[in-house]
Amino acid sequence: MIIFTKKRCAQKKELLESEQRMIQLIRQNELVLNNINSGLAYIANDYIVQWENISLCSKSLSYEAYKKGELCYLTAHNRTTPCENCVMQRARRSGQVESILFNLDNKHVIEVFATPIFNEQGDVDGVVIRVDDVTERQHMIGELETARSRAEQSDKLKSAFLANMSHEIRTPLNAIVGFSDLLMVTEDQEEKEEFIQIINANNELLLKLINDILDLSKIEAGSVELKYEDFDLAVYFNELAASMHRRVVNPQVRLVPVNPYETCTVRLDKNRLAQILTNFVTNAIKYTSKGTIEMGYEKIDGDIRLYVRDTGIGIPEDKKDKVFHRFEKLDEFAQGTGLGLSICKAIVEACRGEIGFESEFDKGSLFWAVLPCQFDSVDSEPTSSRRNNEKDADNESILDSEETKKVPKRVLVVEDIQSNFFLVSSILKNKCQLLHAPNGLEAVEIVRTQPVDLVLMDMKMPVMDGRTATSEIRKFNAEIPIIALTAHAFDADRVAALKAGCDDYLVKPINGAKLMQTLKEYGC
Numbered sequence: 001m002i003i004f005t006k007k008r009c010a011q012k013k014e015l016l017e018s019e020q021r022m023i024q025l026i027r028q029n030e031l032v033l034n035n036i037n038s039g040l041a042y043i044a045n046d047y048i049v050q051w052e053n054i055s056l057c058s059k060s061l062s063y064e065a066y067k068k069g070e071l072c073y074l075t076a077h078n079r080t081t082p083c084e085n086c087v088m089q090r091a092r093r094s095g096q097v098e099s100i101l102f103n104l105d106n107k108h109v110i111e112v113f114a115t116p117i118f119n120e121q122g123d124v125d126g127v128v129i130r131v132d133d134v135t136e137r138q139h140m141i142g143e144l145e146t147a148r149s150r151a152e153q154s155d156k157l158k159s160a161f162l163a164n165m166s167h168e169i170r171t172p173l174n175a176i177v178g179f180s181d182l183l184m185v186t187e188d189q190e191e192k193e194e195f196i197q198i199i200n201a202n203n204e205l206l207l208k209l210i211n212d213i214l215d216l217s218k219i220e221a222g223s224v225e226l227k228y229e230d231f232d233l234a235v236y237f238n239e240l241a242a243s244m245h246r247r248v249v250n251p252q253v254r255l256v257p258v259n260p261y262e263t264c265t266v267r268l269d270k271n272r273l274a275q276i277l278t279n280f281v282t283n284a285i286k287y288t289s290k291g292t293i294e295m296g297y298e299k300i301d302g303d304i305r306l307y308v309r310d311t312g313i314g315i316p317e318d319k320k321d322k323v324f325h326r327f328e329k330l331d332e333f334a335q336g337t338g339l340g341l342s343i344c345k346a347i348v349e350a351c352r353g354e355i356g357f358e359s360e361f362d363k364g365s366l367f368w369a370v371l372p373c374q375f376d377s378v379d380s381e382p383t384s385s386r387r388n389n390e391k392d393a394d395n396e397s398i399l400d401s402e403e404t405k406k407v408p409k410r411v412l413v414v415e416d417i418q419s420n421f422f423l424v425s426s427i428l429k430n431k432c433q434l435l436h437a438p439n440g441l442e443a444v445e446i447v448r449t450q451p452v453d454l455v456l457m458d459m460k461m462p463v464m465d466g467r468t469a470t471s472e473i474r475k476f477n478a479e480i481p482i483i484a485l486t487a488h489a490f491d492a493d494r495v496a497a498l499k500a501g502c503d504d505y506l507v508k509p510i511n512g513a514k515l516m517q518t519l520k521e522y523g524c
Helices: 002-033 072-077 087-094 135-185 189-220 233-245 270-286 317-322 340-350 418-427 440-449 466-476 491-500 512-521
Strands: 039-044 049-052 098-103 109-118 124-133 228-232 253-258 264-269 291-300 303-310 354-360 364-372 374-378 410-414 433-437 454-457 482-486 504-507
Touching: 087 098, 087 109, 087 124, 135 189, 135 418, 135 512, 189 340, 189 418, 228 233, 233 253, 233 264, 233 270, 233 291, 264 270, 270 291, 270 303, 270 340, 270 364, 340 354, 340 364, 410 418, 410 440, 418 433, 418 512, 433 440, 440 454, 440 466, 454 466, 466 482, 466 491, 482 491, 482 512, 491 504, 504 512
Parallel strands: 253 291, 410 433, 410 454, 454 482, 482 504
Antiparallel strands: 039 049, 039 124, 098 109, 109 124, 228 264, 264 374, 291 303, 303 364, 354 364
16 A cells, blocks of 8 residues: 555656646747747637737737737728738648738738647647748848849839930931032032031031030039139120020021120130030021021129020920930930030039020020129110121922933931921932932831832831831831831841841941942832
């Protein structure tokens, strides 16, 4: 009896020690689980939470989610039925770890992982979920995504810039090279003078383009050079006005300089002032087909206000906020880089002045800039507006084909820039009968309604571009040779043109011999 009692006592003691070890082990496990960075919960198949440490570990949750003994969807999402696309259900169905992201009202982002728990028979008994606060990680991912998007956008802008520069440089260069070649072979004095005028005009355009690019480089580097000097603005303004008169070739447009002073001695950066006025007037010339362009200046307190007012096409409301942005052009077919106004803005800001505009669509625009300056003397007696004699210019050339023994081939030149058409007509003079279309839409109509043997197609034109026009022509005429003749020199442009239906691709500046050889290959 005594032995039996001792044995029972020993068993009881051993059982008590085992229970204490078990309690200690459970406490240790709970201590570990309650001090990890992730919130954990075990949820049975009936959605009731069996155990959780989320209330202790998941500080991002502002409420008591996954409460022990409660339905998980009730405490976590305040629902009366299980959630759609529930991560726990997905884990049970797939037998694999599933995850989902939640954006909380307190701006935190949590990620929930669900891991299925299998019994000895291989069935799912429940799911362990892990809740992690991934707000910082998602923020970093967002920043990386933004940086990647900016890098991609920068790469696209660089490619667009290079393509635009290539086109804008080749356009005046086409006229310079082409008419220089013709100048060497022509004997007609009037033709020589006309060729020289076209070459000079395109020289100025090319020089302005290069200067704009150089100015852009300085602006990107954060340095706009200003060199102040004393000069008579009244005299200098007259010189600028005379220079601007030469740029107005449209007989339906009058340039009206307004010089209100006999003398106006100021201290300013002379070249930068000229750059502002020149850009203002150049833009007005581009977008004014008839009416007047008024350029002037006036003294306002201690400042000089420069302005240019035109009766052009004006600026639509949806484009007004982009006027001073780089590479922005109201008309993408107008020559230029879209840098002029952004450079003006940078110059004016460097001078601590102000710049702005007023515009009404279809009625005209007024661009102005106010520059702080020092005045030495001003003759305040206003004088009448000075107007230079207008120069009549005729940009249209008509090619009269000489009669030959055989009927000349009819070549349609699709080109929106008049000097480029004149160059082609000069090269092909007496060799082909030329037709002219200033845009793709008119070209399609001519090919549809008139006999044409070959088409020389520019790619970048208003109304309808060259690729679209080529595709339209191919819908009803698959035989006529179409040769792209463009300032776009990139291989991607060539591939796109050939894909649209062009038979060949020539790049400006035009090589007369190459053009003639190509036409000969196509029977002209």
